Amino acid sequence: MSQSTSNAAQGLGQATTLASGFQFPSIHNFPPFYTLQPTASTWKNQSDLWGTIIMRYYRHHRLYQLDLDDSTTNDQLFNNQRINRKLKPETIQAIIEEMVKKGDAEWDATSRKRRAIIYWRKPEDWAAMISSWVFESGLNNSILTYYEIAHGENSEDQEFYNIHPTVLQKTMDVLVKRGVAATFQGANFEEMGVKFFNAGA
Amino acid sequence: MDRWDPIELTSTFRPVLEPQEVIQTTQDQVGLYDGRVKAEDYPNGTVYLTNYRILYIDAKDPARKSIGLPLRLINGIQHYGGFMSSSPKITLDLYPRSANADPQSSTDFISSHGGGGGGLDSSALAALTLNTEPSWVCSCCYNSNQGGLAKCTVCGVRKPQGSLETPTTPAADPFHFIESIPTNTAIDTPSTNEQPGIACPACTFHNDPFMIHCEMCGTQLQDQDSMAFMLHRQQQHQRSISQLPSTLSQPSTSLSTTPNSLDMTATGKLSAPGKFMAGMSNFYNGSKPTVEDANSVKLSFRAGGSGSFQTLLKSAVGNKAWENKPKPRAVETARNQSSSTTIESGSSSPSIQVGGISGIMRTVESNKKVADETLSEAFRDLQGLMDKAAEMVALAETISNRLSKSSNVNNEETATFKTYLLSMGIAAPVTKDTAGAVFHKELARELVEFILPIVEREGGTMSLMDIYCVFNRARGVELISPKDLYTACELFEALNLPLRLRKFDSGLLVIQTLARYSDDEVSTAITTRIQNLPPGAGLTAVELASAIQISVALAQDQLLMTEARGLICRDESVEGLRFFDNLFTHWEI
Numbered sequence: 001m002s003q004s005t006s007n008a009a010q011g012l013g014q015a016t017t018l019a020s021g022f023q024f025p026s027i028h029n030f031p032p033f034y035t036l037q038p039t040a041s042t043w044k045n046q047s048d049l050w051g052t053i054i055m056r057y058y059r060h061h062r063l064y065q066l067d068l069d070d071s072t073t074n075d076q077l078f079n080n081q082r083i084n085r086k087l088k089p090e091t092i093q094a095i096i097e098e099m100v101k102k103g104d105a106e107w108d109a110t111s112r113k114r115r116a117i118i119y120w121r122k123p124e125d126w127a128a129m130i131s132s133w134v135f136e137s138g139l140n141n142s143i144l145t146y147y148e149i150a151h152g153e154n155s156e157d158q159e160f161y162n163i164h165p166t167v168l169q170k171t172m173d174v175l176v177k178r179g180v181a182a183t184f185q186g187a188n189f190e191e192m193g194v195k196f197f198n199a200g201a
Numbered sequence: 202m203d204r205w206d207p208i209e210l211t212s213t214f215r216p217v218l219e220p221q222e223v224i225q226t227t228q229d230q231v232g233l234y235d236g237r238v239k240a241e242d243y244p245n246g247t248v249y250l251t252n253y254r255i256l257y258i259d260a261k262d263p264a265r266k267s268i269g270l271p272l273r274l275i276n277g278i279q280h281y282g283g284f285m286s287s288s289p290k291i292t293l294d295l296y297p298r299s300a301n302a303d304p305q306s307s308t309d310f311i312s313s314h315g316g317g318g319g320g321l322d323s324s325a326l327a328a329l330t331l332n333t334e335p336s337w338v339c340s341c342c343y344n345s346n347q348g349g350l351a352k353c354t355v356c357g358v359r360k361p362q363g364s365l366e367t368p369t370t371p372a373a374d375p376f377h378f379i380e381s382i383p384t385n386t387a388i389d390t391p392s393t394n395e396q397p398g399i400a401c402p403a404c405t406f407h408n409d410p411f412m413i414h415c416e417m418c419g420t421q422l423q424d425q426d427s428m429a430f431m432l433h434r435q436q437q438h439q440r441s442i443s444q445l446p447s448t449l450s451q452p453s454t455s456l457s458t459t460p461n462s463l464d465m466t467a468t469g470k471l472s473a474p475g476k477f478m479a480g481m482s483n484f485y486n487g488s489k490p491t492v493e494d495a496n497s498v499k500l501s502f503r504a505g506g507s508g509s510f511q512t513l514l515k516s517a518v519g520n521k522a523w524e525n526k527p528k529p530r531a532v533e534t535a536r537n538q539s540s541s542t543t544i545e546s547g548s549s550s551p552s553i554q555v556g557g558i559s560g561i562m563r564t565v566e567s568n569k570k571v572a573d574e575t576l577s578e579a580f581r582d583l584q585g586l587m588d589k590a591a592e593m594v595a596l597a598e599t600i601s602n603r604l605s606k607s608s609n610v611n612n613e614e615t616a617t618f619k620t621y622l623l624s625m626g627i628a629a630p631v632t633k634d635t636a637g638a639v640f641h642k643e644l645a646r647e648l649v650e651f652i653l654p655i656v657e658r659e660g661g662t663m664s665l666m667d668i669y670c671v672f673n674r675a676r677g678v679e680l681i682s683p684k685d686l687y688t689a690c691e692l693f694e695a696l697n698l699p700l701r702l703r704k705f706d707s708g709l710l711v712i713q714t715l716a717r718y719s720d721d722e723v724s725t726a727i728t729t730r731i732q733n734l735p736p737g738a739g740l741t742a743v744e745l746a747s748a749i750q751i752s753v754a755l756a757q758d759q760l761l762m763t764e765a766r767g768l769i770c771r772d773e774s775v776e777g778l779r780f781f782d783n784l785f786t787h788w789e790i
Contacts, residue, residue: 010736012737013737025790027784027785027788027790030781031774031779031781032739032770032772032781032785033785034774035770035771035772037770037771038764038765038771039764039765039766039767042764042767042770042783042785045785045786045788046770049790050732050789056790126203131464135472141226151485197437
């Protein structure tokens, strides 16, 4: 994993593995990893590493939304009790900011940068995944609700099961834009409908 | 120029001083003249006056064109104030080579008889009696008073300090007397032939050749040498009077107004004119214009400073420090003696009795001299301490040398002790007094000489604060201000010295050797050090500071500099700021 041969790298010890089966890379045990590096180039590398770890962690745990509150900062992701280091909320915010720049995350417009959606898959990827699922299961040409897609019986084994509403909406926007589907207004978000057209259409 | 010797220089182009040699003053932009002709090879340089020598160090080519002239060769000093575009100059009359064998006689002659500078008018001569107390002439009204009186009987003006106290206990050596019996020719030839009357340079009044100050305006007419000569001549004259048969010993107006006839009588009684003539002509040769070129040197002060230089030069020549050279123990007493003689001769030589404003000015001046003397008396102990300081430094060096030879002493102890000795002393620190206008340049050179080995020992970098402490400690009582140190350090680059002043982003000022000046070396060294730490350990500024013997502030700055280059990264925690190898750079997940 590491290409460095320095003693510091050896000193990081074994990578931490969580009960959920998620394994942190050993850099997660590197004390400077929890300090916002003032040197620009160093910070770039550091924030990239954090972005990768966050996305892996969120994907592994099927998480979509990150809230800058105590429960998040005390999460094992950002709080390494083994080396007694944790990221400060400002540093997390700065990391998310870097992720937003790369399109890996998006701030919730109303949250004043206290809430973000982590795109461990891009909406385009979700769109491809959902539409292939729709066509494979012969659900095209009929109207599906958002609820059926995110929480329906047919999608239980799919990766987008329990998808975050905002991500789902973004995905639908992509599909509509491509002309693959049309959306219909419902009483609330879950009753919103979507109809997939035939592939040729 | 053949009288000058090449001198040894330090690496920073300052002169190497002999033991006990002390720099009195320094002046830059001085050119040398050989006789009356400009010495082409020595057009512009820095001149150092020490208690032994005058040293010239060329500004352009110090390595080759640096020369020194021993003070003992100097017979007379003349000052020329400069006019229009002509710079002020000091002419040094040197003893002719043949006379070098006994160069002291003439100086003795000046200093011992300089005190007798009395009025040259007839009343003064008339007042000469064989009384035990010498009589004196009032500087205000010219009344001649009995010796015991402290104030003038006519006008109440105080007896001047250096007034005519002609020797009733004169001529410690009878030889002097015989030598000095004048003949008509001896006295008259030089005066009548060469000086038929002296035109005052200020008011053009033609004064009698005997006058030293203009009768009209009080301006000094003759230089020190001829003054000394005249005083000498006058004393001989007086002595010859006192040696006359008893009929003549009582002063009378006829006698005093016709000194020549009196001289003739004296000559008739006692004759040893040949010897005197020889002595006189010998003396004259030293300053006569015809031989001047071969035996004189001129210093041209293009940037001023000639006045104070001359004063110090005179006292240095008068002090004759070289006589005490081989016996360092005797320095203190010698210094005391010589300083008191300086005061005497200094106060007496200008106190020629003249009335009017210049007379009052002179009284004020002499009062000032008295005050000076009191002050130097008061601070003599301090001076003694300073003299001892030089000895202490010498002692420290001896011990240091001895220690380095004996190997059976505990090494650590020796090292510590050596450190103490090393920080003990700069024997002759550069001061504003001795260096004047070139103070900061000289200070920079001295600083480099002193601090370079220390900075190298400290790993090539020292904070300015540390240097300030170490340097001032070594200087003893001649402390410098932080501003002076800073100004001197700023000159390192201009003077091409092997150290540099460096300002870190945090504002920390350090002195670095040229090798250390590059960030590359420092950052590489730090990165290597951090990479070789035990696994999982970081480096704090304190740890770095103690590991490579630098100050914490400096260590911190070096770490930050290395961090800014992206070579290391930081860990901020409750335990403080630690630095780690920058694993982020090549880490791939």
